[in-house]
Amino acid sequence: MFFENTVKDIEVVQSLKQRQLSLPAGEMLILEGQHDARLFTLLQGWAFRFKTLSDGRRQILSFLLAGDFIGVQQKMADVAAHGVATLTDAVFCVFQRDSLWELHRQSPKLGFDITWLTAHEESVVDDSLLSVGRRNAEERIAALLIVLFKRAAMLQADGGAAGVPFPLTQQHMADGLGLSLVHTNKTLRKLERLGLHRIDDGRLHMLNGKALARLADLFGDGRPAPRPLV
Amino acid sequence: MFFENTVKDIEVVQSLKQRQLSLPAGEMLILEGQHDARLFTLLQGWAFRFKTLSDGRRQILSFLLAGDFIGVQQKMADVAAHGVATLTDAVFCVFQRDSLWELHRQSPKLGFDITWLTAHEESVVDDSLLSVGRRNAEERIAALLIVLFKRAAMLQADGGAAGVPFPLTQQHMADGLGLSLVHTNKTLRKLERLGLHRIDDGRLHMLNGKALARLADLFGDGRPAPRPLV
DNA sequence: CGACGTGTTGATCTCTCTCAATTAGAGTGG
């Protein structure tokens, strides 16, 4: 269920690197609606993709961790459909958009990997859409915590035993979950008071992963008797 | 902003066809959580991808029209992360999952196309996530109508002058928008009474596309002054 | 002709939003 980019994925993509780019936390990598012919891989740190409405409402589309690929979504010569910004100091591997084609031409293996990375990224957004569309606040928070924990844990040696880094503010969580800041806070505190998790000094600890997973209805197979379908 | 699969895309993919599959309306093509080693292209008709929670809440992830690619999201040997069902009688082009790799190996050009198709599909989900996360009911409906109209119009010669086929029930719209059936109905009627659109006998007519687009905040560039970011 | 699926509308109910105020920590300048 939880596919993650392996270290090998990262190395593979890195072999194509044109140059490297470091950004501090809270910086914009790609501006919405701006023309940008670059593609990126996140080598280090956290970032996120987002879209905004003209009155400022913001939706975070996905959180990006080391190994994630950035920028295929926009057509070759078009404008960025979403912005990307850093959550922490971050290092990106940069290459030109044309190299996506070069990549496919020169190495079908890498091209295949890219297709797969792209498809995987979509499934992350799918999960998020399920949450935002159909889960209530508690369930959304639980689902987000679990998914981010798993992704982050996979990037470190101890598998999250001592918690994982968690650089999101509650505003980020709210914007990713389609909730207001205030309600996010209240719900988060509620789960924390129930002893399901703890967020401390920029780290997330799972105290009762089972309960969180149950709440989120993750691993929720036994699929139900499906509703009549059309 | 609105990329669509061209007839050429369809032909390209079709050249790899292993066999063809016809399904009546309201049939399941892929069951959630079921192992399925096939990939598909939708050649004719409408379908949709969805996920459900164990208590039956359903979220439609995206609507599929002719030319859309189906099934890359699941890892090579894994279980389907989402279901797919038909909205109308539909014809699919079927091929085995292995052929995705074969495809890349034999034709980087096609492999590149697939990457791009996959990335494009993600941007559709991105748009949907923005709607469900941050637009109110009116705005969501407006956005959905416009997007589906554009996609459907692009598939017919008259560009939608006489309306486009619209096989969704209000339940489908609700499930795609993260709304309840009742509220979807009320909002839809409201927009219809305002003369923005009309849905008749399975066809959608745009009566005031400008107003709908304004409502949905589509084409909403001039991007706003972004909020402080991290 | 009764059963069923879909659309429609009214009446509550409630989850989540908005508004407001407070606390705590980090950074800055005097």
Place this chain on the structure above:
DNA sequence: CCACTCTAATTGAGAGAGATCAACACGTCG
């Protein structure tokens, strides 16, 4: 070392968009 400022987290109260519950209309179909 201490005011001052700014951001992030927190909590309470009231308001509201959308959910849920209930009926009913209409067309299709066996």
